[in-house]
Amino acid sequence: MTLFTNGSLMLEASVRRVLWDKDADIEETRIKSVEATADIHLSDGRCLTFAGLFIATRTVPTSLLVANSGCVVEEAPIGGQILTDATKQTSVPGIYACGDVASMPHSVSLAVGGGAMAGMLLHRSLVWPDAY
Numbered sequence: 001m002t003l004f005t006n007g008s009l010m011l012e013a014s015v016r017r018v019l020w021d022k023d024a025d026i027e028e029t030r031i032k033s034v035e036a037t038a039d040i041h042l043s044d045g046r047c048l049t050f051a052g053l054f055i056a057t058r059t060v061p062t063s064l065l066v067a068n069s070g071c072v073v074e075e076a077p078i079g080g081q082i083l084t085d086a087t088k089q090t091s092v093p094g095i096y097a098c099g100d101v102a103s104m105p106h107s108v109s110l111a112v113g114g115g116a117m118a119g120m121l122l123h124r125s126l127v128w129p130d131a132y
């Protein structure tokens with residue numbers, strides 16, 4: 001297994017140790033292009049060929065509601081995450097957040113479940129505001 005940092009992901013020493021213990025290679029040269037199934041062309045001219053790739057995406061909250069209302073956004077290993085409490089409410093009362101932009105790890109089931117929870121708890125806060 002090879003982890004590509006694309007020249008920008010800063011790995012802590014403890015993370016490197018875990019990867020080395022698992023015999024994973026760490027490739028820090030920038031990726032120039034990906035061709036065929038998983039041929040990785042690096043900026044130094046090398047080409048590494050794999051059977052497949054798993055791409056880790058990063059979240060960037062883009063909604064103006066987040067910026068304009070002042071919801072706290074924390075920097076997590078997989079990007080900016082809107083801070084929520086156990087009820088999915090953000091740092092701004094009355095604004096709820098769920099899904100990738102507000103939780104990790106990123107997963108369809110967690111996003112769907114988080115959406116259901118946020119909707120239900122928002123409803124509860126409107127109907128029974130004193131229930132908290």
Ligand SMILES: Cc1cc2nc3c(=O)[nH]c(=O)nc-3n(C[C@H](O)[C@H](O)[C@H](O)COP(=O)(O)OP(=O)(O)OC[C@H]3O[C@@H](n4cnc5c(N)ncnc54)[C@H](O)[C@@H]3O)c2cc1C
Pocket residue numbers: 055057062063064098099100101106107108109111
């Ligand atoms: C390559 C890849 C493979 C994956 N494989 C799996 C898998 O096998 N199993 C699994 O469980 N999960 C997988 N995931 C993760 C999964 O896709 C996400 O966890 C899930 O889609 C999150 O749902 P979401 O509704 O929070 O966000 P999203 O699905 O990202 O939906 C957010 C939506 O908001 C829109 N949007 C963004 N900004 C704005 C704005 N300012 N105004 C209006 N709309 C906006 C976006 O265009 C998008 O349509 C994978 C992700 C990737 C990238």
